[in-house]
Amino acid sequence: MTTIRLHNTKTRTKEVFAPIDPDNVRMYVCGPTVYDRAHLGNARPVVVFDVLYRLLREVYGADHVTYVRNFTDVDDKINARAKDSGREIGEITAETTQWFLDDMGALGALEPDHMPRATAYIPQMIAMIETLIEGGHAYEAEGHVLFSVDSWREGYGKLSGRSVDDMIAGARVEVAPYKRDPMDFVLWKPSSDDLPGWESPWGRGRPGWHIECSAMAYELLGESFDIHGGGNDLMFPHHENEIAQSCCAHPEGDFARVWMHNEMLQVEGKKMSKSLGNFFTVHDLLEQGVPGEVIRFVFLSTHYRKPMDWTEAKAREAEAVLRKWRALTAGIEPAASAAPAVIAALADDLNAAGAIAELHRLASEGDAAVLLASARMLGLLTTELGAWAETGSLDLSTYEARLAAAREAAIASKDFAEVDRLKAGYVAAGLEVRMSKAGVELVPGPGFDADKLEAV
Ligand SMILES: Nc1ncnc2c1ncn2[C@@H]1O[C@H](COP(=O)(O)OP(=O)(O)OP(=O)(O)O)[C@@H](O)[C@H]1O
Numbered sequence: 001m002t003t004i005r006l007h008n009t010k011t012r013t014k015e016v017f018a019p020i021d022p023d024n025v026r027m028y029v030c031g032p033t034v035y036d037r038a039h040l041g042n043a044r045p046v047v048v049f050d051v052l053y054r055l056l057r058e059v060y061g062a063d064h065v066t067y068v069r070n071f072t073d074v075d076d077k078i079n080a081r082a083k084d085s086g087r088e089i090g091e092i093t094a095e096t097t098q099w100f101l102d103d104m105g106a107l108g109a110l111e112p113d114h115m116p117r118a119t120a121y122i123p124q125m126i127a128m129i130e131t132l133i134e135g136g137h138a139y140e141a142e143g144h145v146l147f148s149v150d151s152w153r154e155g156y157g158k159l160s161g162r163s164v165d166d167m168i169a170g171a172r173v174e175v176a177p178y179k180r181d182p183m184d185f186v187l188w189k190p191s192s193d194d195l196p197g198w199e200s201p202w203g204r205g206r207p208g209w210h211i212e213c214s215a216m217a218y219e220l221l222g223e224s225f226d227i228h229g230g231g232n233d234l235m236f237p238h239h240e241n242e243i244a245q246s247c248c249a250h251p252e253g254d255f256a257r258v259w260m261h262n263e264m265l266q267v268e269g270k271k272m273s274k275s276l277g278n279f280f281t282v283h284d285l286l287e288q289g290v291p292g293e294v295i296r297f298v299f300l301s302t303h304y305r306k307p308m309d310w311t312e313a314k315a316r317e318a319e320a321v322l323r324k325w326r327a328l329t330a331g332i333e334p335a336a337s338a339a340p341a342v343i344a345a346l347a348d349d350l351n352a353a354g355a356i357a358e359l360h361r362l363a364s365e366g367d368a369a370v371l372l373a374s375a376r377m378l379g380l381l382t383t384e385l386g387a388w389a390e391t392g393s394l395d396l397s398t399y400e401a402r403l404a405a406a407r408e409a410a411i412a413s414k415d416f417a418e419v420d421r422l423k424a425g426y427v428a429a430g431l432e433v434r435m436s437k438a439g440v441e442l443v444p445g446p447g448f449d450a451d452k453l454e455a456v
C-alpha cells in the first residue's frame with residue numbers, strides 16, 4: 001500500500017499517516033459561513049482537501065473514506081446580513097449554500113460524504129456544553145456559557161504553539177464583564193426575540209461558532225478521527241478552541257490526530273478576505289469566462305503550505321497547458337491507474353505541484369492514456385470540467401485567413417474599417433489577435449467563446 005506522509009501542524013513535522021481504522025478513514029474540514037458568495041481564497045481549502053480526499057479514496061478505497069465539511073448557518077455575520085438586506089435568514093443561508101456547491105462543483109470538487117448544517121445539530125451542541133459544565137470546564141454567566149481556558153491550561157495553545165499570554169496579545173480577545181478570564185470564549189449566548197434562538201438550560205439562545213464544529217465532528221466522526229483541515233487563519237482561535245472543547249468533553253478520545261492547514265491565497269502580500277475588501281468571488285471569475293479547471297490547475301501549481309497569488313499570467317499558462325493536454329488525450333481511454341510517480345508526489349504531503357511536473361513529463365513522452373488517468377487523480381482532464389475546451393473542432397484558420405485578406409484589401413484601399421471590425425469581434429470573443437508581416441495568428445484566451453466568434 002502507498003505510504004502517505006502528511007505535515008501535522010500539531011507536531012510541526014511530516015509524519016507517516018496511519019489511520020485509526022483503514023476501513024473508515026475520517027476527515028473533517030471547516031466549511032463556509034453562508035452569508036455571501038465564496039471568494040477565491042475560500043476555494044483554496046476546498047480544492048486542497050478535495051485532492052487529499054481523492055488520494056485517500058485511491059489508497060484506502062472509495063468506500064473507506066468519510067469526509068465531512070460543514071455549513072455554518074448560524075452566525076452573527078449572517079444575522080447582520082439579514083438585518084442590512086431586510087431578507088429572511090433562511091433564504092440567505094439556503095441561497096448561499098447552493099451558490100457554494102455550484103461554484104465548488106465548477107472547480108471539480110467532489111461533494112463530501114456529509115455536509116452538516118449547524119442548525120441541524122443544536123441538541124448535540126447543547127449536550128456537549130452540558131458535559132463541559134459538569135466537568136468543570138465551562139460556566140454560566142448572565143445567560144452566556146463560557147469555556148474556562150484556565151481549566152485546561154495544559155492543553156490550550158499547543159496546536160498553534162503559542163503561550164496564553166501571546167494569544168491574548170495577538171488576538172482580538174473580547175473582554176466582557178461576565179468572563180472570569182479574558183481568554184474564555186463563548187459556547188452559548190442569549191438571543192433577543194428578533195434573533196435566531198433555541199430553548200436551552202440557559203434560556204433561549206444560540207451557539208458560539210467553535211462549538212458547532214466540535215459537536216458536528218463528534219456526531220459524525222466520533223471522539224477520535226484522523227484528519228482535521230482548514231485554512232491556517234483558523235488555527236487560532238477556532239481550532240485551538242475546537243480542541244479544548246472536544247478534548248474536555250470527550251477525554252476518552254483525542255479528537256483529530258493530524259491537523260492540516262492550507263496557506264492563504266493573497267493579494268499583494270495580504271490574505272484575500274472579506275473584511276479587507278480585497279477579494280473577488282469564484283463566481284466572478286467563472287462569469288468572466290475563466291474555466292473552473294483553470295482555477296483548479298492554478299491552485300494545484302503551488303504547494304498548499306505556501307502562500308500564493310492569483311495572476312492572469314498563471315491563468316493563461318494553465319489554460320494553454322490544459323488545452324494541449326486535452327488535445328493530446330482527446331478520444332483516448334484512460335489507463336487503468338495513475339502513474340506511480342504522480343501518486344508518490346501526492347502521497348508526499350500533497351505535493352500537487354510535483355504531480356503536475358510528472359504530468360508534463362508524461363505529456364512530453366506522449367503517454368496519453370497514463371497522462372489522462374494521472375491528471376484525473378488531481379481532478380483535472382475530467383469530462384465534467386471539459387466543456388470550455390471544446391473548441392478543437394472549430395477551425396481558427398478560416399478566421400485568420402479572413403482577417404489577413406481584409407488587411408491586404410485595407411492596405412490597398414486605406415480603409416481599415418473592416419479590419420477594425422473583425423479585430424474587435426475576435427477580441428470580444430476572447431481571442432488574442434497577433435498580426436505580423438508573417439500573417440495573422442489567433443490565440444484563444446481564458447474567456448474564449450466560440451458562439452461569439454461565429455457571430456462575427
Ligand atoms: N485568503 C484565503 N486563502 C485561503 N483560504 C482562505 C482564505 N480566506 C479564507 N480561507 C478559508 O476559507 C474557509 C472559510 O472561511 P470563513 O467562512 O471564515 O471565510 P470568510 O468568512 O470569508 O473569512 P474572511 O472574512 O477571512 O474572508 C476557511 O477554511 C478559511 O481558512
Ligand SMILES: [Zn+2]
Nearest residue numbers: 030031213238
Ligand atoms: Zn471548524
